[in-house]
Amino acid sequence: TEPLLQVDSLKTYYKTKTGNVKAVDSVSLFVDRAKILGVAGESGCGKSTLVTTIFRVLPRNAQIVEGEVKFKGQEILKMDLKTFRKNIVWRDIAYIPQASMDVLDPVYKIKDQMIETILAHEDVSKAEATERIYKALESVGVPPEKADMFPHELSGGQRQRVVIAMALLLNPSMVVSDEATTALDVITQAKVLKIMKDLQESRKFSMMFVTHDLALLANISDSILIMYAGKVVEFGDVEKLFRNPLHPYTKALVDAIPDLRLRKKKKLVSIPGYPPDLENPPKGCRFAPRCPIAMPICSQKEPPLTRIEGFHYVACHAVTKQ
Ligand code: ATP
Numbered sequence: 001t002e003p004l005l006q007v008d009s010l011k012t013y014y015k016t017k018t019g020n021v022k023a024v025d026s027v028s029l030f031v032d033r034a035k036i037l038g039v040a041g042e043s044g045c046g047k048s049t050l051v052t053t054i055f056r057v058l059p060r061n062a063q064i065v066e067g068e069v070k071f072k073g074q075e076i077l078k079m080d081l082k083t084f085r086k087n088i089v090w091r092d093i094a095y096i097p098q099a100s101m102d103v104l105d106p107v108y109k110i111k112d113q114m115i116e117t118i119l120a121h122e123d124v125s126k127a128e129a130t131e132r133i134y135k136a137l138e139s140v141g142v143p144p145e146k147a148d149m150f151p152h153e154l155s156g157g158q159r160q161r162v163v164i165a166m167a168l169l170l171n172p173s174m175v176v177s178d179e180a181t182t183a184l185d186v187i188t189q190a191k192v193l194k195i196m197k198d199l200q201e202s203r204k205f206s207m208m209f210v211t212h213d214l215a216l217l218a219n220i221s222d223s224i225l226i227m228y229a230g231k232v233v234e235f236g237d238v239e240k241l242f243r244n245p246l247h248p249y250t251k252a253l254v255d256a257i258p259d260l261r262l263r264k265k266k267k268l269v270s271i272p273g274y275p276p277d278l279e280n281p282p283k284g285c286r287f288a289p290r291c292p293i294a295m296p297i298c299s300q301k302e303p304p305l306t307r308i309e310g311f312h313y314v315a316c317h318a319v320t321k322q
């Protein structure tokens, strides 16, 4: 059966005074129904650009150069924008952005904006909508009296829970979360993650969970996509990827996870150097300048994303030549 969300050879560039920032450069992925895809990669690798492209909320200087995004088989990048916003966003695919204040309007009470979200998309009475929002807040552990408050009167953790409740108000089949828990302390982060995972299991929606912290993804994801400098370097089943990371960049990320490292009695080795400038990325493999096992071909030819075994893809000459 066809995946719920499918992205094909997507390229999104930002125009600047000096050239094009190739933030998402030929990214392909899919998310199956009722599954969680974790997307990881260090700061600046293009994760949020991927998400904002899908939701069509890119800044003015961004341009979708190439590619397709299909949701339930429908190409959403070319859909009429009004129709997309009215019929698809929130209703069927919801968005928890990197900053919760991007969703919450500071001048409205929590209650009012949640009710408004329902009324804007569904033909129900205000009383029914009100009842639903209290249930939604309860499901994410937000006390009912918070509904009468303004966003700034809540803690960061409570605000994040409210945004999750809002994302689920219309029973979407997919939720995309971009660093939804990053700003929270570790305890609150663990609680919010558990809420999301429990809701996902009971309501069976799909999720794309974006974070720079690969360790977070181990317990919640079904599959993992690793991005580096605008490219997909590895994509596969969560267990395969953690047990047998193939790309040297993924290996370094996995080795940096304290639990896994201590279990194998490894020292923390950080990758020297920085991610490349996305206006002038290196020729060949973008990771080659930092790669401990780079070969001459790596700085000449771009390694294609290649299936190795089952659901496990990697873009690395060193792996595919074997
Ligand atoms: P983080 O983990 O820090 O959130 P990210 O992986 O989400 O990072 P993006 O925000 O997608 O990364 O940025 C990808 C690249 O695009 C970066 O090099 C960034 O500097 C650049 N970029 C982002 N927005 C713009 C913009 N409006 N104009 C020009 N360049 C931009």
Ligand code: MG
Residues within 6 Å of the ligand: 047, 048, 049, 098, 178, 179
């Ligand atoms: Mg981001």
